[in-house]
Amino acid sequence: MRERFDAAAVVRGCVEGYRLAYGGSAPGALSRRFELSLPAEPVPVLGAPDLLAQMLDKLVENAVDFAAAGTSIRISLASDARLRVENQGPALPDAIRDSLFDSMVSLRGRDRRSASKPLTAADNRARDSASVAAPTSSLS
Numbered sequence: 001m002r003e004r005f006d007a008a009a010v011v012r013g014c015v016e017g018y019r020l021a022y023g024g025s026a027p028g029a030l031s032r033r034f035e036l037s038l039p040a041e042p043v044p045v046l047g048a049p050d051l052l053a054q055m056l057d058k059l060v061e062n063a064v065d066f067a068a069a070g071t072s073i074r075i076s077l078a079s080d081a082r083l084r085v086e087n088q089g090p091a092l093p094d095a096i097r098d099s100l101f102d103s104m105v106s107l108r109g110r111d112r113r114s115a116s117k118p119l120t121a122a123d124n125r126a127r128d129s130a131s132v133a134a135p136t137s138s139l140s
Contacts, residue, residue, distance in 0.1 A: 005049045006042040011077045014056050018073075022064060032064050037076035045081050056083065063087040 015036045022032040045052075056075075063073045067087035074086040 002047055003049070004044060004046050007045045007049075007052060007081050007083075008038045008043040008077055010049045010052050011056065011075065011083070012036065012038060014053050014060075015075055018060055032067065033072040035072045035074045037074070039077070039079040041079065043077055043079060043081055056085070059085040066090065 015034050018032075018034050022034070060073060060075070063085050064087075066089040067073055068089050071088040074084070076084045076086075078084075
């Protein structure tokens with residue numbers, strides 16, 4: 001169901017969860033740092049907050065899996081609701097760029113999950129609701 005909500009609040013809450021989940025406190029856990037950049041004002045959108053969170057989860061999962069050791073995952077939300085998830089890691093081969101969101105495309109070995117599964121899932125979340133979240137002028 002589409003509703004008006006503050007995308008910045010959703011993204012902030014998700015990043016708080018990632019910091020706990022990927023904090024590396026458990027033995028053998030993967031430790032990652034997260035940098036968050038949000039506008040000072042709310043980012044009102046019309047959409048589904050749970051789908052935005054699910055999409056961000058999938059993008060972050062992929063970013064964590066491919067980030068170089070000791071680097072941060074950067075998440076930013078612009079005032080026009082553009083969301084970015086960035087990591088430092090190996091560059092994508094040119095041959096895969098056009099098919100990155102296709103299912104069963106993988107940059108990993110056979111023993112690991114498909115690289116595109118999280119991205120395909122994120123792409124599907126965005127397409128399922130036509131738009132996970134569309135900018136709007138207010139939250140009311």
